[in-house]
Amino acid sequence: MSSSGEAPVRHTVHVVLPAHLRTLARVSGDVEIELEGPVTQRRILDAIEARFPALLGTMRDQITLQRRPFVRFFACQQDLSHESPDAPLPDAVASGAEPFLVVGAIAGGRNVAL
Amino acid sequence: MSGVRVLAGTKKGAFILTSDGKREHWDVSGPHFAGWEIYHMKGSPADPNRLYASQSSGWFGQIIQRSSDAGKTWEPVGNKFAYDGVPGTHQWYDGTPHPWEFKRVWHLEPSLRDPDMVYAGVEDAAIFRSNDAGQNWTELSGLRGHDTGPRWQPGAGGMCLHTIILDPANEGRMYIAISAAGAFRTDDGGASWRPINRGLHSAMLPEPTADVGHCVHHVAMHPSRPGVLFMQKHWDVMRSDDSGDSWYEVSGNLPTDFGFVIDTHAHEPNTIYVVPIKSDSEHYPPDGKLRVYRSRTGGNEWEALSNGLPQSDCYVNVLRDAMAVDSLDTCGIYFGTTGGQVYVSPDAGDHWKPIVRDLPAILSVEVQTLA
Numbered sequence: 001m002s003s004s005g006e007a008p009v010r011h012t013v014h015v016v017l018p019a020h021l022r023t024l025a026r027v028s029g030d031v032e033i034e035l036e037g038p039v040t041q042r043r044i045l046d047a048i049e050a051r052f053p054a055l056l057g058t059m060r061d062q063i064t065l066q067r068r069p070f071v072r073f074f075a076c077q078q079d080l081s082h083e084s085p086d087a088p089l090p091d092a093v094a095s096g097a098e099p100f101l102v103v104g105a106i107a108g109g110r111n112v113a114l
Numbered sequence: 115m116s117g118v119r120v121l122a123g124t125k126k127g128a129f130i131l132t133s134d135g136k137r138e139h140w141d142v143s144g145p146h147f148a149g150w151e152i153y154h155m156k157g158s159p160a161d162p163n164r165l166y167a168s169q170s171s172g173w174f175g176q177i178i179q180r181s182s183d184a185g186k187t188w189e190p191v192g193n194k195f196a197y198d199g200v201p202g203t204h205q206w207y208d209g210t211p212h213p214w215e216f217k218r219v220w221h222l223e224p225s226l227r228d229p230d231m232v233y234a235g236v237e238d239a240a241i242f243r244s245n246d247a248g249q250n251w252t253e254l255s256g257l258r259g260h261d262t263g264p265r266w267q268p269g270a271g272g273m274c275l276h277t278i279i280l281d282p283a284n285e286g287r288m289y290i291a292i293s294a295a296g297a298f299r300t301d302d303g304g305a306s307w308r309p310i311n312r313g314l315h316s317a318m319l320p321e322p323t324a325d326v327g328h329c330v331h332h333v334a335m336h337p338s339r340p341g342v343l344f345m346q347k348h349w350d351v352m353r354s355d356d357s358g359d360s361w362y363e364v365s366g367n368l369p370t371d372f373g374f375v376i377d378t379h380a381h382e383p384n385t386i387y388v389v390p391i392k393s394d395s396e397h398y399p400p401d402g403k404l405r406v407y408r409s410r411t412g413g414n415e416w417e418a419l420s421n422g423l424p425q426s427d428c429y430v431n432v433l434r435d436a437m438a439v440d441s442l443d444t445c446g447i448y449f450g451t452t453g454g455q456v457y458v459s460p461d462a463g464d465h466w467k468p469i470v471r472d473l474p475a476i477l478s479v480e481v482q483t484l485a
Contacts, residue, residue: 020149020150020171024190054190056194057175057177057193058174059174061175062194068173070172070173104173105173107173
């Protein structure tokens with residue numbers, strides 16, 4: 001119960017992970033997570049990492065909690081990657097009408113000289 | 115029935131190649147961790163079913179995988195590599211201070227005695243240890259905290275700790291190598307370290323014989339003679355007879371002494387192998403001929419081994435962790451190329467043939483000799 005006596009609102013959020021992270025988490029298809037209260041990037045990532053510990057460090061740094069440079073977050077046709085991790089996500093994400101997308105950025109070109 | 119298991123890390127996954135003691139027919143398993151870079155994969159000497167793999171990607175960072183059934187199944191374990199304390203700075207390419215930043219694990223070295231203990235050499239250069247089979251990692255920060263740390267500088271491939279050698283006769287002694295800081299030794303289990311670069315000469319340095327700053331590509335040691343080390347430096351093949359306290363050059367008659375790999379024969383401590391590469395600006399074999407060179411005299415006198423290797427139009431590289439030897443009676447030598455071939459010689463280098471030809475670029479090769 002909240003301090004006002006109202007039960008916190010429960011949300012079912014659909015998260016779409018990129019293929020490599022689905023493999024690592026051993027899931028197929030979208031992931032549904034249950035959240036109580038505000039729906040933010042941070043709370044989604046907290047919930048994903050808690051449910052799939054294999055994904056720790058793959059979307060954000062484990063120490064700084066900064067988004068990894070080539071990981072992007074999208075929802076409702078918007079790039080939310082640079083939004084505050086504590087900013088509320090669009091209502092359509094919180095309602096489950098639209099998924100929260102974790103995307104590996106299109107990037108390339110790196111010289112490996114092992 | 116004896117056999118071998120070759121662990122090949124590639125730019126797009128891991129492959130496990132198995133054969134019996136004849137090493138003629140091979141089973142190929144993989145790709146494991148498809149699409150990811152596998153910088154290194156190695157088995158525990160204390161339990162051959164225990165394998166560790168370093169899986170990484172520019173997008174999703176570092177994963178450590180562990181297998182307890184010889185690679186049939188894997189589970190991701192801990193991947194939190196937190197530098198001890200405030201990391202401080204090292205030198206950047208332009209000479210300015212640059213904060214230490216973890217990028218990836220280049221090398222995993224399981225303990226000789228305990229399958230749950232494993233060391234990790236990382237970029238930016240540091241060494242970590244896990245005592246719980248990879249679940250948690252603790253930095254042995256005496257290395258990075260060495261007085262010379264702020265002067266270390268990345269090589270072309272990054273500032274990586276790529277070589278870890280455990281002394282089988284002295285549990286407290288380890289050797290490591292960093293590009294481009296040089297080689298270091300601990301005699302107290304990793305609490306304190308000292309540079310062991312006396313005798314190295316690197317013309318590109320402002321002070322060519324400096325105590326640190328040398329681009330050491332790889333170091334090899336024969337377990338029966340742990341005080342003798344062989345080094346493939348950026349240029350120069352070097353040898354130390356005093357546990358790294360001093361080095362002397364043994365490049366001898368090599369066609370070029372630039373290269374990445376170096377290894378020792380399993381049963382002949384004075385027999386060593388290198389793959390000469392044309393130069394630091396042309397990373398492929400001289401004259402388009404892929405040749406392993408063997409010295410049976412601990413250096414200086416080298417013979418080319420080319421039987422079965424391509425002798426025209428071959429422009430692959432052999433990266434620093436991509437050579438290994440088995441310990442069967444007739445010692446097998448293995449190496450992998452950036453062209454995706456893994457070659458085997460079941461007779462110590464006299465004859466070669468490819469195990470596989472078309473894998474992704476090979477980043478590392480290890481071999482386990484199975485009873």
